[in-house]
Amino acid sequence: MQKVALVTGAGKNIGRSCAIELAKAGFAVALVDLSEDGIEETAALIGAAGGTASTHIADVANFKSAQDIVARVQQRYGQIDFLLNNAGLSNGIGILDINEEQFDRTISVNLKSCFNYIHHVAPLMLAQKSGRIVSMSSLAALSGGVTAAISKFSYAAAKAGIIGMTRSLAKELGPTIAVNAICPGVIRSEVEAMIGQTSAEDVVKGNALRRLGTPLDIANVVVFLATNEPNFITGQALTIDGFQYNA
Template identity: 40%
Template sequence: MMNLKDKVCIVTGAGKGIGRCIALTMAEKGAVPVIVDIDEKNAAGVAAEINAMGIPSMAVKTDVSKVQEITDMVEAVGQKYGRIDVLVNNAGIIDKAPFDQLTEQEWDRVMNVNLKSAFFTSQQVLKYMTKQKSGKIINIASLAGRTGGFSVGCAYSASKAAMIGLTKSLARKVAGYNINVNTVAPGPTESDIGLTEEDYEALKKNILLGRVGKQENIADVVAFLAGDGAAFMTGATIDVNGGMFIG
């Protein structure tokens, strides 16, 4: 399906893991991915991979917990391409602290990266999308936001539940501009976000399909939501968890 051809797509946290896989999948479908990550070397490496595919890509080092850096990044993308068609709010960090040991500093760090970044990146990108009267925003939440989490802490679960609420709110606000806002909520997925092999083995016992997901399973759903096939979907949360949660 080539309905992503030449679509300018910002992916945050795209320097590694699921974000990298999303960016590569979007490129394979013809999109022009912008690799946003706090790690400049990783971001440049992913952009180079995409350029080697014959697809133009740019890397922008950004700390998405800082609004000014988000603003600068979006302005740089807008100046280069003149439009922004897709935003994937993927950047995130995990916490596993017991509830009685979670500090204010760690709570704020998780909320800033996981939730605050998604809102303010969306806010800046929507300046372009509302003028275009088109666009797709895809937020990456988590099974933990649906269930309260199994191997993660309260801050992570709360941030991902809030991401689902943010999706619904934004969807209502921007539908009149022909902009779709949806969420993907992955279950346990092969990645480097912070779960151990022991964590994965314990989680697999509760997954109906008996295995953890692959990064490509998440990326393919994101690509679907970015395309024309999902044109009549907004405010939705798609669970990709192998049957660990059926809601």
């Protein structure tokens, strides 16, 4: 029987690359995103490569929509084998300027969304006696927010929460479900445009591989975590940043 992956934030960049690579690895992929145009383009790329995809337009911060989507995916495919919580929202506003609504939204999209989908997917995986979950954290969770627009304190706090959630759920859901997080460094996408070319060049000088990461760099690790057998990796926050250091 074909395995099934559910990917949030699948409409562009890392999420799109992960969805495509999971489809290439043989998964039917359920795509979730707020952007209809983006998600349909991802589905078209998967279809053109001979894969199978379904699309679900939703705000990942909404608990009820997560419940509905998981139920629809389960009904359509009969199972969910892999969940990738990739959806995220940047926030470059500092503590002195941010308001409550902006803070709450950052936490909801980045952290609560992981709870929303894990809460509904985990019972299915436990019932089928297998499953893998990966949530997208960030290097900012480990180093703290910096001056880049994407990683001020609220973003870093949400992404750090993902690591705590991951480690706790690895214990709670093991041995049936493996739960891991990924902490990307600076990835060549719209993030590069946000931080500015000069900053991007500084980042390249400060990592061992002397380049920015790509969405495919992340997708390759996601596919590994979704498919590797035997599996002895859980509760980990895997840093993928070309070994960022202070030169």
